[in-house]
Amino acid sequence: MDFSGDFFIKRAIQLNRTDEFIDDLQLYVTKLQKNNLPVILSPKHWALNMGMEYEDLNSIIENRLLYYDLYKIRKKSGGFRHIQSPKPNLFKIQYWLKTFVLDQISFPDYLTSYQKNKSIIDNARFHVGKPMVIKFDLSNFFEHITQDKVLGLFRILGYNTAVSIDMAKACCVPIVPQDRNKQSVLDFACLPQGSPSSPALSNLAGFKLDIRLATYASRNKFTYSRYADDLTFSGDVANKIKKSVVSSIICEEGFKLNPKKIHYIQQTSRQVVTGITVNEKLSLSKKYRKDIHTQLYYAVRFGPYNPIDKNQIRRANYREWLLGNILYISQLHPGEAKIMKEKFELINWL
Secondary structure (H helix, E strand, O other), rough: OOOOOOHHHHHHHOOOOHHHHHHHHHHHHHHHHOOOOOOOOOHHHHHHHOOOHHHHHHHHHHHHHEEEEEEEOOOOOOEEEEEEEEHHHHHHHHHHHHHHHHHHOOOOEEOOOOOOOOOOOHHHHOOOOOOOEEEEEEEOOHHEEEEHHHHHHHHHOOOOOOHHHHHHHOOOOOOOOOOOOOOOOOOOEEEEOOOOOOHHHHHHHHHHHHHHHHHHHHHEEEEEEEOOOEEEEEEHHHOOOOHHHHHHHHHHOOOOOOOOOOOOEEEOOOOOOOOOEEOOEEEEHHHHHHHHHHHHHHHHHHOOOOOOOOOOOOOOHHHHHHHHHHHHOOOHHHHHHHHHHHOOOOOOOO
16 A cells, blocks of 8 residues: 555545645655655654564563663773664664665765764765874764754654654663763663664764864865774874864764874874875775784684684684684785785685
């Protein structure tokens, strides 16, 4: 059966709805269709589009904390990153939103995170060969994208309040905020780190921030890019981007600057953007490449799971991890990666 916007407009006419009602419906449908978004008229209509019973959808949304597995992983910089991974029933809802709503949105070129055919390499490419590279970092990025903010994003896309509320709840998880000035867990929900819908929503949530920072950069003859919570400017040393201005814009847009991760790097020093050196050309650090060579050496000589491995790297998917690193290196150092691949083929995985 056809449950598109056009179907409901025709149905409204058949039911002799008022002209005002039909005009409002037409405007609602047209805005969503113009943005290539699915027409959703109500929470029940949304459930219907996903092939779910509304009672099941509502139960999951209203008890969403029960549909997450919570765990933490250690950060390289110290401390822990808290991950909220949705269970299958909630994952299905979030993945539907990612696929049919969020993946339809286009973003400016200077935003390279979480997008098809874009990577940290594309982000770094903006800043090659610049006299000055300036890096900022957003603190607790996902936590600052609250449920109220996500609700507003769905409203901006064109969805009505009732639909936007349920979509926002489906995409956000109640947590104990790291910022103790915020209220209790019942009053605070934000984007979960393990959700399939969170990356695209984080891109969308930073849209206005990006426009303001890109405009500020352009006025000072600098280039701007963002990859997730990493903000990078590059340009002439004489036209330095002011930390106070950047911090003010970030604060006004509802985010927080991490004061420990502000770096002004001249070309006389090693300029690294999202893990890639950009001084004269794009390249990966010699240490990183040497580490992979070392991994290959021990894996070939002693076997991939032998405890003689001096680096003590133990991963359940070690083969995929090692091959993934080689493929990553091949994007910037194809000759060296070819040698690595030849060594990889010599490993006895039995």
